[in-house]
Amino acid sequence: MSIEMASKGEGRSLYVVIGLLLLHLTLLSIQVKDPSGTLLFKKWVLLATSPMLNGASNVSRAISDFWTGYLWLHGVRAENARLKEDVRQLALLNSSLAQEEEENSRLRRLLAFDASLPYQTLGAHVVGRTPDFLSGTIYLDRGSLAGVRADQPVVSDGGIVGRTVLVTRNSCQVQLITNADASVGVMVERTRVPGVARGTENVLLDLNYISNTEEVNVGDALVTSGLDGIFPKGLPVGKVVVSQKGKTGFRTIRVEPSADIIRIEEVLILLGPPKPVTDSVAPGVVK
């Protein structure tokens, strides 16, 4: 054998010896059994492969955990956000539908009231209200283009609300009956006793000019008398809540308006001309 070949052989000796030693160990393992009777070869093969199997299983589990614990949850998070957005949208829609239903109900009542009125009417929305609702002024979305003029009665399904005072092309200002400057000719529906209802900057009205001798009870209904030249006769005004004899010869009477003045949203404007004033107008009536 040449020197070159010999050195080449020596260079490989480490690999050769490892291979040979493994060969001998393998030979032994297929002949020798462990105390339990299992061939060592089988045991060693299992021993050699189990770390790889465990490692592969761990890697697989880690990937699976990563997938389920992060990526899948990431999708769930996005889905959760989308569902929350859907819930918000549905809540808004629900609220909108509830409002529409409520509005529908109000409009139905208003329509029914409108049908009972022998006047030409115009429906309008309340589009504005002075910051202090007790100041007694609201704004409607109808104006002169729709035929609205000043001093026209404004009513709701409950009863009278006020009268128009300022009119522009597309809107108008309404003086509510609760306004301190407002007065309405009324009468007790049961006894037909006339009087004048005035605003008090309060939710209640004062009923003036009813003599102590007249019988007015709590719960009596008031309707318009038609004597103020603004409101036609017979419209509901309110109900007596306080009725006492006064020191000046007139009773002290408080009236709760029939119309929901505070929460009013839709109204009717009576376009028909008010009845001509033929009788004496009750003192203090504002035209």
Add this chain to the structure above:
Amino acid sequence: MKYLFLAASSFLAITAQMIAGKHFFLFNFMDLSLILIAYWAFYRSRAQALFVGSLTGILQDAVLGLPLGYNGFGKTLAAFVIAEAGRRFDVEGTWIRFALMAVSSCLSSLSMFALFLLLQRSSSDVLLGASLLQALITAGVGILVFAALDTYNRIRTKRVG
């Protein structure tokens, strides 16, 4: 042909060991196969010494009725130690050869002892003590054989020259 010669020499070494051991008790304390391995490592190819170690080890196991691999493992390890030492040191000296053979014989016996202990859970301390004696005798006989071989080679070289 070379590998056939390699196998034949291994077979002869084992057979000679058996025959001699049967008639001379002391031959049981001599490892002729280790001397053959050392010969291949010192005088021939060191890589091929590994094959000689493996083959003689397996033949020895077969002859002794042991599971194949005990002696093969030990002898391969011994061959590697001798071959590596021969690559790194000058192994022409008598004492270094003696030491190398003794150490590699001990290593071979120790590896067998460890394998017995690990695989069959039993071993004999007497075998370990006998192995030490075997290592010394084998190394001594090996030195004598190699000295004779060196002398023969020198005479042959002079004659050719």
